[in-house]
Amino acid sequence: MPLQYSHQPINRERWLRELAELLAFPTISAQTQHRRDIEASALWLKEHLTRLGLRHAQILPGPNGGHPSVYADWLLAPGQPTLLFYGHYDVQPVDPLRDWRTPPFQATHVGQNLFARGASDDKGQFLIHLKAIESYLKTVGSLPINVKVWLEGEEEINSPNLPALLDREEARLRADAVLISDTEMLGQGRPSIIYGLRGNLNFELEVGGPRHDLHSGRYGGAVHNPLQALCEMIAGLHNHAGRVTIPGFYDRVREVAHALRQELRCAGPTDEDILTDLDLPQGWGEEGYSLFERMIIRPALTVNGIFGGYVGPGNKSVIPKKAVARLSMRLVPDQNPEEIAHLLRRHFTTVKPPAVTTRLKITGGSPPVIISRRHPALTAASRAIYHTWGVPPVFTRSGGSIPFVPYLQQYFGVPIILLGFGLPDDDIHAPNEKISLPNFFRGIETIIRFLQEYRL
Amino acid sequence: MPLQYSHQPINRERWLRELAELLAFPTISAQTQHRRDIEASALWLKEHLTRLGLRHAQILPGPNGGHPSVYADWLLAPGQPTLLFYGHYDVQPVDPLRDWRTPPFQATHVGQNLFARGASDDKGQFLIHLKAIESYLKTVGSLPINVKVWLEGEEEINSPNLPALLDREEARLRADAVLISDTEMLGQGRPSIIYGLRGNLNFELEVGGPRHDLHSGRYGGAVHNPLQALCEMIAGLHNHAGRVTIPGFYDRVREVAHALRQELRCAGPTDEDILTDLDLPQGWGEEGYSLFERMIIRPALTVNGIFGGYVGPGNKSVIPKKAVARLSMRLVPDQNPEEIAHLLRRHFTTVKPPAVTTRLKITGGSPPVIISRRHPALTAASRAIYHTWGVPPVFTRSGGSIPFVPYLQQYFGVPIILLGFGLPDDDIHAPNEKISLPNFFRGIETIIRFLQEYRL
Incomplete structure (x- = not known):
């Protein structure tokens, strides 16, 4: 019955209208x-959760003035496990805006895809959960297990207020397992469950020079340039073998078993697949590892933005008084963000050119995470996938970070099921983000099936 | 009489009002x-030149749609030499605006200084010329020599249309010597004549990576980052001894005579003077040379601006699709901008990381210049300075470039007198540019005297 409901064209059309409203x-x-x-x-969202038939729909204020989250539940299945559905309704900035072919906040249907910021990350994906719940409640009138829905508003800024929120809402949010659809499949028709995520550490490096901008004709060659010093410090962060040069950076990186590397080689894309997908002639990075391994089992350090000097029209002959870079790291087990921040601070103190000043600001971080594959909830998810897609899920790891996951794992000690329906070409965090509509609808079927499978 | 006129408070007050209007x-x-x-x-300016009593005041259209220049003359001194007064009425951008303590286009009198963009570079300085001419024409009713005034509108963008303009206006602009006040004195009470200028070469380096921005969590470590590649290429442009690494870059740099270095050591500021003036703890640059030498007799390469990636509020986990840097070089005799551009192009082709693309765009350039100190016009200028300031001028060289100078020198083969009244702390090209008003008025006296001294 719920599956039948989820196949009715009238519902499907309405769901796309609702998704467009949310986007x-x-x-x-x-x-x-x-x-x-x-x-x-x-x-x-609060009103939508109420309309679905969930109870206690409410807005939970963000601690410390942070963004609110939205909560609702249905706890009328005594003796059955409780599943927490997590999603985040905040999105990444849209820059560069001019690279968007359609307006980022106006859902646009092209072929099999729906384009908008947040379509895949994560509004489209958590709506899959809500529509599976709706399918049950509007047909059977009840759910096979207990559910809680929690939609966060700060995931894209590293969930800074999550620890305070969990302290305050622990009782409300506690569950036997957590389901998150905020990841992607390995490819079309290749459903995946992610059992490992990289951690991250975001920071800003500011280099200061003269008190004010100087004329570069006059002082060029005699005064160190904050932009050049910044370039030197950034260039020095990797060696010729593509390894991060911060002393101690790799000390805690866990040796990956040969069997796991073998498994990744079978499951994951080849270097050629990745390069074809990205339309790039060549990869980059740490010698001795495949591109896929570099993306998920090796740590990484990336410059996300640099800003300094004059970049307006024409030329300006200037030695700028300061230059700023935004950087982020991806961490793997057992690297620890606090420890890495300490190493970073020490490193910059050592390599700072003497003629400039530097300021390092840590702007966020979360530890890497590995989830045990041996839990009834994960087995149930596997079965649901097999029944819906005709193939078993690939268990794999992801290069991205979901700060919520390690916090929640640490807090509740329950399994986190990372069952995503995105595709590698969804362009999340980039212009022209989209979701595959066949995946959206099949995702709903998968979650309906999972609710059945997870019932004791 | 002209000197008396230039001392009348009523004229001085009006002149400051006129300067404020121009600024x-x-x-x-x-x-x-x-x-x-x-x-x-x-x-x-055209109307102002007419009011002074100059003839043929007119706006000369810029060739190729460039900015216009303004011309006027007074040629009623038969048998006497003709002096071309050059100035530029265009100014540098004002960024960063928030660092200005007063509005950049509203002249503000504070203490002995007048603050505004262009106060020293070059509106305030060429108005000195005009007020010396006015002082003569309003008292004596004539000038001791023939004069032409030419005010350019494209100096700050490297005078791109100057060759075409000289081709068209050669007859109109031809003179026996050219006077330019667009430089500075060595310090308060230390008038200087500049006999050498560095050349320049401006360029833009763009590094391209993936077709669109990528999620750095996902691809970080496996895809080369245009920002990082840009940093690597920029960091590689200098070695540890502060020397530019572009092969062939120093091949044509003229060996500077020991006597000249001695002279610079006596005339110029010490490293300590320069650092105190800039409030910097330490200089930077090419080993084996004083800071002053690095500023004027050695070539330099400066990053003027970088932009790429996300620099808005918060973090964005992105590998940007491209990164751009604006750079400029200062060249010394006998470096040639075209030849250096060629070396640069070859160098970037060699060092380009294989996983990115690069595009080099040359945006302007002018050759370095040396002016003979032995010409009657320079002798006259020296005498005028000695009489007005009580000390002889220091003959020195400047680190900046005035593209007009080498072009004009090459075109007319006449001496260019670089007699400036700016001060080292005028902050030209920076926020809070100013002119010293005592220098402004004494500059007028100097030029009045020069007009007498240059008469045969």
């Missing part, structure tokens, strides 16, 4: 001017 | 949106 909120958590959009979106 | 035009030649301000300023 229209520019819920960019990194940009304070979108605070009201975030609040409006939270209200929309 | 109010935001004549930023690098920014196309200021085209009308430039045209309005040219009109103001």
